[in-house]
Amino acid sequence: MSSPRDELLEAWRTNQRINLLLIDAIPAPGMKCTLSTRGGRDVAGQFAHLHNVRLWQLDKRAKDLTDGMSVFPAKTSPTKSQLRKALGVSGKAVETFLAEVLEGKSGRRGFRKGIFTTLAYFVAHESHHRGNILLTLKQSGNNPDKDARYAIWDWDRR
Numbered sequence: 001m002s003s004p005r006d007e008l009l010e011a012w013r014t015n016q017r018i019n020l021l022l023i024d025a026i027p028a029p030g031m032k033c034t035l036s037t038r039g040g041r042d043v044a045g046q047f048a049h050l051h052n053v054r055l056w057q058l059d060k061r062a063k064d065l066t067d068g069m070s071v072f073p074a075k076t077s078p079t080k081s082q083l084r085k086a087l088g089v090s091g092k093a094v095e096t097f098l099a100e101v102l103e104g105k106s107g108r109r110g111f112r113k114g115i116f117t118t119l120a121y122f123v124a125h126e127s128h129h130r131g132n133i134l135l136t137l138k139q140s141g142n143n144p145d146k147d148a149r150y151a152i153w154d155w156d157r158r
Helices: 004-025 028-032 043-061 080-103 115-140 146-151
Strands: none
Touching: 004 043, 004 080, 004 115, 004 146, 028 043, 043 080, 043 115, 080 115
């Protein structure tokens, strides 16, 4: 049987795999799509925002884990490759952070309500943006294929 620590970290890893699966499934023109009429983020910009929020949260809670990492500038539309690389690095940093909070490492603090609430924040924020991304893609005619749309909900296999 796995420990609560293992389960918490696996939940984060699954969230991370779903993000990368979605990036891979989006048709190239879909990355530039937006529903904003006021110059808001395109799909690639929303993924960049996920990375940026990870770094902003880590800067407040475990600054050393962001050493050498940088946020994407506002209005940036990174490539899939840039996004995969950035999300890979920031995802690993969040995983390390969660593990170190669980281990009681000095200088690490999650949300006041505990480590599971901290994980829930990260996953809820990223899920919110995945929903926005999927709506944008659907409305713009750039939907990922049906298998990918179902795969993002099949957490037992991811």
